[in-house]
Structure formats: structure tokens, C-alpha cells
Amino acid sequence: MEAIYSMTTLQRNPSEVKRAAREGVVRITEQGAPAYVFCSEDAFEERIARERADAAYEARLLDAVGRGIADIEAGRFVTSIDEAFSRADEMRRHSA
Secondary structure, three states: OOOEEEEEHHOHHHHHHHHHHHOOOEEEEEOEEEEEOOOOOOHHHHHHHHHHHHHHHHHHHEEEEEHHHHHHOOOOOOHHHHHHHHHHHHHHHHOO
């Protein structure tokens, strides 16, 4: 969970807010409403790297699901373990 501080806390106790910002994103409110986002350079870079990794994972997942749907629509699926092993043996024989 991201830390939330008021603008007053930032003004009166900046070291507390900076300490939290070294760990991650800090949200600053002004008169009770969201106003600013504050973080250290390292926390910012870490957040960007995490978001990139999440986006890459999502893209791979969507691709895999899309391929799975295409396989089902084309009839390339099995409904039992025995069929799966038979199909794997078939594929192995054809690739050898």
C-alpha cells in the first residue's frame, strides 16, 4: 500500500515523507484531496521496471490465450490424458 501524507506533513516533517519516498511512491493530499505523487529516483525506476515486466507478462499471456483459442477453433485439442500422450508420440515421430 502506498503511503499517504498531507501537504501539512510534508511542510512540517519533510524527513518523514522523504524516508517513505525512498521505499516507494508517496501520495500527497491537499485539503483532503489527492494532489501529488512523490518518490525517490530509485523507487521510480523500480516502479517503471515492475510495470514493464507486468506489461510483458500480460502480452505473453494474451498471446498464449489467443493461440489456445485458435487451436480450439481449428480442432487441435485433446480431451484425455491418453489422447495427449498419443498426440505427443505422434508429434515426436513426425519430428524425428
